[in-house]
Amino acid sequence: MNLVDLVKDQLTSQVLGNLGSLIGTNESQTRAATNAAVPALLGGLSKLASSQSGASQIASALGGLDLGALGNLAGLLGGSNASRMADQGGSLLSSLFGASATGKIVETLAGFLGMKPGIARSLLAYLAPVVLGMVAKQFTGGRADAAGVQRLFADQSTNIRNALPAGFSLGDFGAVSGGGRDVHSRDTHGHSRQEPAQSGFPAWLPLVLLPLLALGAWYLMNRDKMAKQDGGVMIEEIRKEGPVTIDRTEVIEREGKKLIDEVTETISIDPKFVEAARLATNSTELFGSLSKILGGVTNEETARAAIPELEKLGPVLSGVQFEAEKLEGENKTAFAQFVSKNLGLLQKVIDTAMAIPGVKALLGPVVTPMVETLGKLAG
Template identity: 25%
Template sequence: MSLDLVSNITQILSSSLVSRIASSLGLDKALTEKALQAGVPGLLAAFTSLVSRPNGAQALNGAIARQQPTLLSSLGSMLGGSAQSNIIETGTNTLTSLLGSGTTSALTNAVGQYAGIGNAGSKSLMGLLGPVVMGVLGQQQRASGLDATGLASLLNSQKDNIASALPAGFSNYLSDTGILDALGSSAGVRGPSATTGYSGSSRPSYSTMPPPVPRPTQSWGWIIPALAALLIGGLAWNWFTRPHPTETAANPPPAKVETPSTAPASTGTSTGASGLGPMPASFEALENLHGIKVGDVDVGAQLASAETSMRSAIASVQDVSTAQAAMTPLTNSANDFVRLSKLLDQLPAQSRKTVVNTIIATRPALDQLFDKALAIPGVSPIIKPTIDKVHSQFDALTTA
């Protein structure tokens, strides 16, 4: 029987173990099962993308080597106590180190939204799942004597299995995150027809398909003279009907009358700013916050402006000099974001929920820009303290 990593992992996550995980995290068992059905192939897809990048396989290989060798056999006994907190914290830190905070947040948020367990529940669950997945990879690695290159080959061999295990609709939550890129076209197909072409039957052999029907032979010798005649006629028509210089001078076009624009100034939240590309849907949704006020302060509009300004500032970072230039607008926007977030407690519960959920939805796109900038040589020491401040505020909103 050929190896199927998804099946190996789900076999470890037995029904009784899932019940204990759900209970220890305060989650519904059915929703926990749904989250794991998405989280297992989602995390394997993220690892497959990781090993396709330079030094990615070596990083994953090192993380697997640092896993507790007895974790898989003793996971059940660790649930519910202090050991569980240590596993979740270590697992979350390891995933963030390997995948980057943006990718980790995107995957965590996607699982939480798909399964309906929320971001906080999803974060704890993925913190537990990460060590389990790496533990199974470690077992296969040791059994086959694989080095980092062999580990990458193992994951690449599982692309079809991973893609077919992704629940229907879950891929929509991962669009534009890059997590599914390594799976290629396989990530876009689901169900039996993804592998057979027809539900319940195998794909027909080319040898049994009817031969193509020959087309009747036609004579095309007349077409060249006809085309030549049309071309000559078109040139003649263009010459006799186009305006000549004297006519153009005698009949100049009417002058364009400038009228003052009455359209409101753009806030930058509904279309992409210059150089940023298309605006992510989550950022477009910030427009819906306009008019949500605390007293006379339009908190929604100002939060939308602060986040969009942060996005614009961080996207301008290309090297050390542009990072230094971006610090003033980035810091100002970050300070505005933190200050305005503190006003949310003064909103009615439903309005506050709307604002918080909309802001949290922008985090994956913002974190991707943060990670890209932090990876530029010499930039991290300049911008990281400000980015950490923004991350802390996002975390506070997530757990509030």
């Protein structure tokens, strides 16, 4: 069973046509958008389900769905209840991911697809009940519990990851958690800590990784000392180290002759640095893909074959441009230098390909606008 395919199977031409009429896109645009949005929503839910509380939130949301109405999507999206469906979807997104994380999801999807954020938000609102409805159908009578939700998303993690379009990753959402806190925790023997995302832009990584290493050392030095405290107490410490905020809570209680020590550590990273890391990853992948495609051009035949592959990178470039416009100060300067350096290397590959007889006429209309956009990003 593939949960992504089950959702997409419901999105027939009629459903996509009705959905496109509601959000202002044609069928092909709507299909391309849903191909990214469906696994993206499932990916966000999968991250949320990785914690017990998040899985409980999802299970609760599933119980409030009208699975009967969702069984006729074409009629629902083409009728008077379409706006009610969008309202329900918006409420589901906010209650599960929080307003802040939902906003980031919208911006990321809009940037990747090259569409207005308002359209992306509407698309997600209409799709949220559809996606959750299919999740609910995997449980008898639509009744799910937290453990069942966690098992389902653990089983489907590979399918969800494989369904994401090239250049679009689960990391694009950062980490999401219930109530809109932008953290992603993993429980290990009473302890919870975040595993930071990695990017392909080494100039920014130390800003994020060094405080995390310092946190690990601090924890190892203080764990034993804190555990020896007697009585029922709760100790909370909130510290900021650069772009990282560390919220550490320790509860020490006595249960009979046993001393129970539970520690929760939540690490959140300044959204500006998360966006920078995401932009770094996308732009690195973009340059790598362009070099690989153009480097494989040896004649007119291979040039023709390269055109659709290059066109697929259009939304990725639009997303990079969209995110780059948000950079300020040193980050903007560093990114411009990064683009300038890589564009210089890419230009050599382009010049080699364009020098092949007949290739420039074929690839010029596609490659030239992309190079111009990259040139603007390089300053």
